[in-house]
Amino acid sequence: MSADVSATPPAGVASxxxxxxxxxxxxxxxxxxxxxxxxxxxxxxxxxANDDQFQIVNVTMIYAIAVLGLNVLSGYAGQISxxxxxxxxxxAYTATWLGGTPPTSPRAPVGxxxxxxxxxxxxxxxxxxxxxxxxxxxLRLKGFxxxxxxxxxxxxxxxxxxxxxxxxxxxxxxxxxxxxxxxxPINQQNDLFGIALSAGQQFFLVIAPILALAALFVANxxxxxxxxAFQAVRDHEVGAAIMxxxxxxxxxxxxxxxxxxxxxxxxxxxxxxVHVDPNxxxxxxxxxxxxxxxxxxxxxxxxxxxxxxxxxxxxxxLDVYSLVPATGxxxxxxxxxxxxxxxxxxxxxxxxxxxxxxxxxxxxxLLALRMSERNRKGGEPTPAAAxxxxxxxxxxxxxxxxxxxxx
Amino acid sequence: xxxxxxxxxxxxxxxxxYALVALGFTIIFKSxxxxxxxxxxxxxxxxxxxxxxxxxxxxxxxxxxFIAIAITVAIAVAFERFALRRxxxxxxxxxxxxxxxxxxxxxxxxxxxxxxxxxxxxxxxxTTAGFDVGGVHITINDIWTIIVTxxxxxxLYAFFRYTRYGLAMRAxxxxxxxxxxxxxxxxxxxxFSWAIAAAIATIGGFFLAAHLSGVNPGLGVIALVAFPAIxxxxxxxxxxxxxxxxxIGIVQQLTxxxxxxxxxxxxxxxxxxxxxxxxxxxxIAPYLVMLVVLLIRxxxxxxxxxxxxx
Numbered sequence: 001m002s003a004d005v006s007a008t009p010p011a012g013v014a015s016x017x018x019x020x021x022x023x024x025x026x027x028x029x030x031x032x033x034x035x036x037x038x039x040x041x042x043x044x045x046x047x048x049a050n051d052d053q054f055q056i057v058n059v060t061m062i063y064a065i066a067v068l069g070l071n072v073l074s075g076y077a078g079q080i081s082x083x084x085x086x087x088x089x090x091x092a093y094t095a096t097w098l099g100g101t102p103p104t105s106p107r108a109p110v111g112x113x114x115x116x117x118x119x120x121x122x123x124x125x126x127x128x129x130x131x132x133x134x135x136x137x138x139l140r141l142k143g144f145x146x147x148x149x150x151x152x153x154x155x156x157x158x159x160x161x162x163x164x165x166x167x168x169x170x171x172x173x174x175x176x177x178x179x180x181x182x183x184x185p186i187n188q189q190n191d192l193f194g195i196a197l198s199a200g201q202q203f204f205l206v207i208a209p210i211l212a213l214a215a216l217f218v219a220n221x222x223x224x225x226x227x228x229a230f231q232a233v234r235d236h237e238v239g240a241a242i243m244x245x246x247x248x249x250x251x252x253x254x255x256x257x258x259x260x261x262x263x264x265x266x267x268x269x270x271x272x273x274v275h276v277d278p279n280x281x282x283x284x285x286x287x288x289x290x291x292x293x294x295x296x297x298x299x300x301x302x303x304x305x306x307x308x309x310x311x312x313x314x315x316x317x318l319d320v321y322s323l324v325p326a327t328g329x330x331x332x333x334x335x336x337x338x339x340x341x342x343x344x345x346x347x348x349x350x351x352x353x354x355x356x357x358x359x360x361x362x363x364x365x366l367l368a369l370r371m372s373e374r375n376r377k378g379g380e381p382t383p384a385a386a387x388x389x390x391x392x393x394x395x396x397x398x399x400x401x402x403x404x405x406x407x
Numbered sequence: 408x409x410x411x412x413x414x415x416x417x418x419x420x421x422x423x424x425y426a427l428v429a430l431g432f433t434i435i436f437k438s439x440x441x442x443x444x445x446x447x448x449x450x451x452x453x454x455x456x457x458x459x460x461x462x463x464x465x466x467x468x469x470x471x472x473f474i475a476i477a478i479t480v481a482i483a484v485a486f487e488r489f490a491l492r493r494x495x496x497x498x499x500x501x502x503x504x505x506x507x508x509x510x511x512x513x514x515x516x517x518x519x520x521x522x523x524x525x526x527x528x529x530x531x532x533x534t535t536a537g538f539d540v541g542g543v544h545i546t547i548n549d550i551w552t553i554i555v556t557x558x559x560x561x562x563l564y565a566f567f568r569y570t571r572y573g574l575a576m577r578a579x580x581x582x583x584x585x586x587x588x589x590x591x592x593x594x595x596x597x598x599f600s601w602a603i604a605a606a607i608a609t610i611g612g613f614f615l616a617a618h619l620s621g622v623n624p625g626l627g628v629i630a631l632v633a634f635p636a637i638x639x640x641x642x643x644x645x646x647x648x649x650x651x652x653x654x655i656g657i658v659q660q661l662t663x664x665x666x667x668x669x670x671x672x673x674x675x676x677x678x679x680x681x682x683x684x685x686x687x688x689x690x691i692a693p694y695l696v697m698l699v700v701l702l703i704r705x706x707x708x709x710x711x712x713x714x715x716x717x
Contacts, residue, residue, distance in 0.1 A: 080500050141701060143499045144442040148634050149701060152694035155631075159691045283628070287507055294504055339515045346508030350501050351493055 054200025069261030078234025083150030089281030091263030127263025297358030409542030422656020427611030453609025461529030641710020
C-alpha cells in the first residue's frame, strides 16, 4: 500500500509537507516502528522455525517475486496477461543451462555448472530480453486480446519445454543444483562463520533479501515518473497519451520489468526444488498468480505479498497442520479444496472488494480512524472532514487519497 | 488421396465442435463485450452431465441432454445475473478475471463430483460405428456432429434474423445505448446470450466427448482452441466463429495426420515435423495460426475493423 500514492497532493503548504513525508518509504515514525517490529518477527521466526515452516515460507517468497512481477504488468500498468508462467519457465531453464550439472552422458541435458551469482541475474535478464522481443508484437493488442495471446504463449511454451530435451530433459524434466557457498551446496546443513545453519535457514538467507529487494524496487519504481506513467496508462490510455506519456514505452517497461521478476522467481524455483518439470509452467500456474494479485490487492506491493501468502502458503499450511482432513471435505481432496477456495475468493473479492485484502485492511483502518475521530470530537464527522484536515496526521491524508481508488 | 480426405473429414468434424464453442464466445462477446474464459468449463460440465445422466443415473439420452442443458444454462444465467451484472463499468481486466474465477470453480466442481471416473460417451447412436466410401472411413458420430452443427447454425441464423429477441440482441450488440433508448431490455439480452452460449457449450461438450470416446477433466482445455477460432474468424462475427472453427479444426487435423509421415525437403535434408518439433505439434498449431492472424489482421477474417489512433 505504500506504493499507492499516485494521486497528486492537494494545494496548500501544510498538506504538501504531509504528502512529502508520506511519499518517502520510511517517512513516518509509525512506519519505522512497524519495520523494526517486522525485522524482530523475522529474526524470531528464523531462529525457531522448523524445516516444514521454512519450506512453506521459502517457496511462498519465491512465488511472491513473480506475483510482484505480474502486479507490475497487470495491476499497475493494467495489461491483462496470463503469460507469467512462460517467463518463469524461461528463467528456470536459463538457470538450469548456466547452473545445472555438466552433462556426464551425451543424452543428458546441458549444464555449465556456473555459480549462483551468475545464473540468477542471467535468468532475469534472459526472461526480460525475451519479454522485450515479444512485447512489441503482444502490446499492439489491447485488453483481452493480450490475454489470449499470452495464453497462446503459455501453451506454446509448454510444448517447447517438453520437446527441447537437450535443455529441459524432455517430459520427465531435469535436475538443477542448489546455490552453493564455496563448495558446499546450501540444501544441506552447513557451518557458516561458526554457526550451524539448516538448509531451510540458508535458503531463507538467500531468498528473503532478493524478495525484499524486488519489493523495494517495485515500490520505488511506482513512485517515479515511469511508475506513474504505468498507472496513467492503466487508468486512461488517451488521457495518458495527452499528458505526454509514451504508451508504447510505458507498456514495454512494465512488460520487461514483469518478465525480469518472473525469470528470477522461476530460477529460484528450479534451484530450490533441484528439479524442473516442463509441465510446471502451464496455464494453471498463471491463473494462480492472477488469483494472487486479485486476492492480495491489485497495484499494491503489500497486496502482492499477501496474495502470495493466500494462494501459495495457505494451502501448504492447511496441509502440513492437517487443518483440512487428509480425506478432504465433501469428497474433495485437500488440493482441490484450495482451488475451490481461491476460485471463490477471486469472485468474492472482485465483486465486493476490488482492492483485495489490502483494500480490506485500508477500510478497517479508515473505520478505526473515524471511530477515534468521533470519540474525540463527540460529533458526527463526515469522511471529508476527517480526511481534508490539512494539519492533521499524515496517515489520514494518505488514507483519504488511496481509500477510494478502485483497481 | 483417401488419407487426405479421411483427415479432412476428421478436421471438419473437429472444426464443428470448435465452431460450437466459438459461437458461445462470440454471442456473449457481441452482446456484452465480455470474453468468457469459463466457456471451456461450461462445456466440460455439460459433457460430464450428459455422460453421467446416461451411465450413472440411467436416464434416456435426450432426457440427460435436456437436464445437462438446463443445469449449465441455470449456472450461466445465475453467474451473469448475480455476478457479472454487478461489474458494469468496471475495467475489462476485472470482468475477465471474474470469468476465470468461474472457470476454476466449475473445473474443481467437476473433479469433486466425478473423481477418477471415466464414463464412456453417451449417445443415442454407436460412437464407433461407421462405413467406408471410396476408402474413406466415415463414422456416424462425424456425420451427426456435422449435421447438428449445421442445424444449430441455421437455427441461430434464423433466430438472429427473424425473431424479436434475436433482433433485440443484434441491436444491443450494435449500440447498447440506442438499444436502451428504443426500449430493449439490455440486461435481459445479456442473460439470454449467456443462456444460449451455455446450451451450445453443452451440445459441443457432448460431441467432444463422443469424439474422444470419453469424458475427462481435460476437455475444457481442448475447448480453449476455440480462442484461435474466434480470433481467426473475427471476435465479433458469428459467421467468423463458424468459419474460424472449421479452419482451425482442419488445420489441426491435417497437422496431426501429416506431422509424423510427410517428409519436408529443406536445405538438402529430409525430415518430418515431428523430427524437428517433437510429437503432438498439432496441439499448438492452432495457436500459431492465431499468432499469425493477430500480427497481420488482428480483427480477423470477418471482424469489424476498429479505427483507433492510439
